[in-house]
Amino acid sequence: xxxxxxxxxxxxxxxxxxxxxxxxxxxxxxxxxxxxxxxxxxxxxxxxxxxxxxxxxxxxxxxxxxxxxxxxxxxxxxxxxxxxxxxxxxxxxxxxxxxxxxxxxxxxxxxxxxxxxxxxxxxxxxxxxxxxxxxxxxxxxxxxxxxxxxxxxxxxxxxxxxxxxxxxxxxxxxxxxxxxxxxxxxxxxxxxxxxxxxxxxxxxxxxxxxxxxxxxxxxxxxxxxxxxxxxxxxxxxxxxxxxxxxxxxxxxxxxxxxxxxxxxxxxxxxxxxxxxxxxxxxxxxxxxxxxxxxxxxxxxxxxxxxxxxxxxxxxxxxxxxxxxxxxxxxxxxxxxxxxxxxxxxxxxxxxxxxxxxxxxxxxxxxxxxxxxxxxxxxxxxxxxxxxxxxxxxxxxxxxxxxxxxxxxxxxxxxxxxxxxxxxxxxxxxxxxxxxxxxxxxxxxxxxxxxxxxxx
Amino acid sequence: xxxxxxxxxxxxxxxxxxxxxxxxxxxxxxxxxxxxxxxxxxxxxxxxxxxxxxxxxxxxxxxxxxxxxxxxxxxxxxxxxxxxxxxxxxxxxxxxxxxxxxxxxxxxxxxxxxxxxxxxxxxxxxxxxxxxxxxxxxx
Numbered sequence: 126x127x128x129x130x131x132x133x134x135x136x137x138x139x140x141x142x143x144x145x146x147x148x149x150x151x152x153x154x155x156x157x158x159x160x161x162x163x164x165x166x167x168x169x170x171x172x173x174x175x176x177x178x179x180x181x182x183x184x185x186x187x188x189x190x191x192x193x194x195x196x197x198x199x200x201x202x203x204x205x206x207x208x209x210x211x212x213x214x215x216x217x218x219x220x221x222x223x224x225x226x227x228x229x230x231x232x233x234x235x236x237x238x239x240x241x242x243x244x245x246x247x248x249x250x251x252x253x254x255x256x257x258x259x260x261x262x263x264x265x266x267x268x269x270x271x272x273x274x275x276x277x278x279x280x281x282x283x284x285x286x287x288x289x290x291x292x293x294x295x296x297x298x299x300x301x302x303x304x305x306x307x308x309x310x311x312x313x314x315x316x317x318x319x320x321x322x323x324x325x326x327x328x329x330x331x332x333x334x335x336x337x338x339x340x341x342x343x344x345x346x347x348x349x350x351x352x353x354x355x356x357x358x359x360x361x362x363x364x365x366x367x368x369x370x371x372x373x374x375x376x377x378x379x380x381x382x383x384x385x386x387x388x389x390x391x392x393x394x395x396x397x398x399x400x401x402x403x404x405x406x407x408x409x410x411x412x413x414x415x416x417x418x419x420x421x422x423x424x425x426x427x428x429x430x431x432x433x434x435x436x437x438x439x440x441x442x443x444x445x446x447x448x449x450x451x452x453x454x455x456x457x458x459x460x461x462x463x464x465x466x467x468x469x470x471x472x473x474x475x476x477x478x479x480x481x482x483x484x485x486x487x488x489x490x491x492x493x494x495x496x497x498x499x500x501x502x503x504x505x506x507x508x509x510x511x512x513x514x515x516x517x518x519x520x521x522x523x524x525x526x527x528x529x530x531x532x533x534x535x536x537x538x539x540x541x542x543x544x545x546x547x548x549x550x551x552x553x554x555x556x557x558x559x560x561x562x563x564x565x566x567x568x569x570x571x572x573x574x575x576x577x578x579x580x
Numbered sequence: 581x582x583x584x585x586x587x588x589x590x591x592x593x594x595x596x597x598x599x600x601x602x603x604x605x606x607x608x609x610x611x612x613x614x615x616x617x618x619x620x621x622x623x624x625x626x627x628x629x630x631x632x633x634x635x636x637x638x639x640x641x642x643x644x645x646x647x648x649x650x651x652x653x654x655x656x657x658x659x660x661x662x663x664x665x666x667x668x669x670x671x672x673x674x675x676x677x678x679x680x681x682x683x684x685x686x687x688x689x690x691x692x693x694x695x696x697x698x699x700x701x702x703x704x705x706x707x708x709x710x711x712x713x714x715x716x717x718x719x
Binding site: 567 | 609618619622623624626668
């Protein structure tokens with residue numbers, strides 16, 4: 126609930142959200158919007174982004190609720206859904222499970238990729254929607270197969286693919302579930318999902334949609350961030366070193382919280398001579414949890430895959446999702462892109478911590494008990510600290526987002542001289558709602574917050 | 581599990597206490613000079629549009645401008661904070677500058693030496709005002 130509150134306090138953002146809300150209102154129908162939006166970009170096929178904005182605007186207009194309540198409420202509900210679905214996937218039955226779940230939830234919310242999902246909105250964060258969908262699909266295939274669950278999973282895949290390309294991870298989970306013979310994953314669902322992904326690729330090809338390529342975004346390289354032009358100059362002729370760097374960096378960003386956006390803070394600190402404490406907190410907390418996951422995975426590998434239970438299969442699936450997410454970072458690394466993998470990382474944490482607690486409970490020596498106890502005390506404290514940082518960062522974002530509405534006049538916000546009267550009127554309403562949203566200035570937040578919580 | 585429980589309790593308290601300015605997160609109620617001092621453009625805009633007097637002095641909490649609380653006008657806070665955007669926003673929003681208050685602002689800016697603020701203050705049409713030795717600069 127406190128997370129939802131922090132998310133809800135962020136005003137609708139000028140960047141990434143306003144233009145989408147305005148543009149989505151123009152076509153005469155949703156079908157017309159679907160057709161038009163499918164051809165608006167040469168690098169992406171994301172019509173659902175505009176459809177969602179249109180539908181949410183329609184709710185605001187029809188009910189008389191504020192746009193803030195509808196759009197930010199949807200985002201806050203999404204935050205609650207992710208936590209609720211995570212708990213559903215974990216399915217705690219014993220007090221020991223509840224303890225492991227408490228730990229895993231701090232990892233889920235404290236991870237920098239989760240912060241990115243909650244901080245940004247387009248106008249509702251697509252990556253958070255994909256993460257929620259992936260959790261739903263995972264929860265479904267961990268339970269006995271049901272037609273309703275399979276149908277919803279396929280619907281989520283279709284909707285997700287039209288929302289953002291990361292939805293391919295839903296297909297990865299369905300397919301991996303079938304390959305691993307998980308209880309709720311039937312072959313026919315996997316085949317249907319595969320056909321849908323192939324159709325999606327064919328439609329992209331028919332619409333002549335291609336990937337963004339090198340230089341479309343700035344990205345990190347070693348200790349610095351290179352601009353799009355600098356990346357083109359360096360890697361246009363031979364992009365493979367950059368691709369490999371990004372894929373490896375994408376995976377490490379998740380399991381070690383380093384690099385961030387492709388920049389290794391440790392290298393940057395070596396050059397600048399100062400290391401921010403947040404880097405140490407994030408690196409240490411992530412390495413501790415990753416070590417626990419690795420130990421648990423090693424134990425799983427000692428058993429034949431045929432004898433694997435749901436936990437071992439979920440670990441394998443999590444590893445696969447992290448790998449595919451890292452591959453999606455080939456062109457540039459961004460926290461959002463690996464956010465679904467971040468959720469899977471938290472699921473793997475739950476399994477690993479529960480496994481550790483189980484072993485302590487049954488077969489451990491005093492030495493092991495002390496080691497596990499130390500691990501839990503240190504890492505749980507660090508992750509709880511990171512959770513507080515997520516709230517801190519969300520409040521900073523609220524301040525920045527609200528200020529964006531104050532620094533430009535309404536006509537400029539509505540698109541300049543060509544803006545229609547309706548657009549300006551809507552912008553005036555959105556601006557009034559944003560200014561009415563009370564936020565806290567970072568000047569009132571702890572001075573040390575920037576150094577310990579913000580990278 | 582204890583740290584997670586602590587976070588949950590603190591989070592719940594945050595929800596219950598925040599709107600009233602609880603101890604978990606700082607209060608979001610600020611007066612106009614405080615909004616200016618903290619770079620809160622949106623709050624400045626909101627207060628100006630809701631009819632708050634842009635000339636009224638108010639107490640600014642310690643550490644926002646100085647090490648102790650200080651009573652300043654919004655324009656004085658903007659000059660103290662070296663924010664030309666705030667100075668312009670306030671003048672556009674109806675802050676009236678007299679020859680004496682302009683002299684105070686210029687003397688304050690002499691101490692901070694912000695070129696952009698100086699340009700804005702020099703552009704205010706006003707006759708010759710008192711010198712810095714003849715006015716009291718808030719500190």
